[in-house]
Amino acid sequence: KAGVTQTPRYLIKTRGQQVTLSCSPISGHRSVSWYQQTPGQGLQFLFEYFSETQRNKGNFPGRFSGRQFSNSRSEMNVSTLELGDSALYLCASSLWTATNNEQFFGPGTRLTVL
């Protein structure tokens, strides 16, 4: 079974630009969560989608948005990029049932904002 894939793996942008990151979950997983991770920091929760619905959102400004498609693939968008948005962005998929909420992570997209 293929794992979680994320594209692109690396991205360099300048301040003020916008960026779209993509995540394809494991087949059969309908839950996709997005995290931001900066050096030395834990995982900061951005949002979670399940069957195209955003069920939860972390404490990030409105410049961060996301969506999920009917095939469970998800995208996140960051508009008006700031230097502080430089980070590793991780996507994780899960079955998210009452008894199974283990998350499987993709390799991440490393975003550098200049």
Added chain:
Amino acid sequence: GQNIDQPTEMTATEGAIVQINCTYQTSGFNGLFWYQQHAGEAPTFLSYNVLDGLEEKGRFSSFLSRSKGYSYLLLKELQMKDSASYLCAVGTDSNYQLIWGAGTKLIIKP
């Protein structure tokens, strides 16, 4: 609020044993996860505890006490490749997210 505490950094010697602690305060509990993350890589699943007690998996064991809001990850026969960050995460009954600790950076010395 919801909070998970782990030591920031630990150092141990190759071949030794190390215990990484995690304490949590969350609204509801639906299991506790340990993940390993090597520098620059994605976290990978190590263990899951939902009932009190010890779960053993090779060189790694994880313990949970729900009444104390406490877990530990025990790593035996340490190898250099065990140098990584170890993340503790708790599932709650609602809000569809895992609550993550900041991670413990484990440094293994020869």
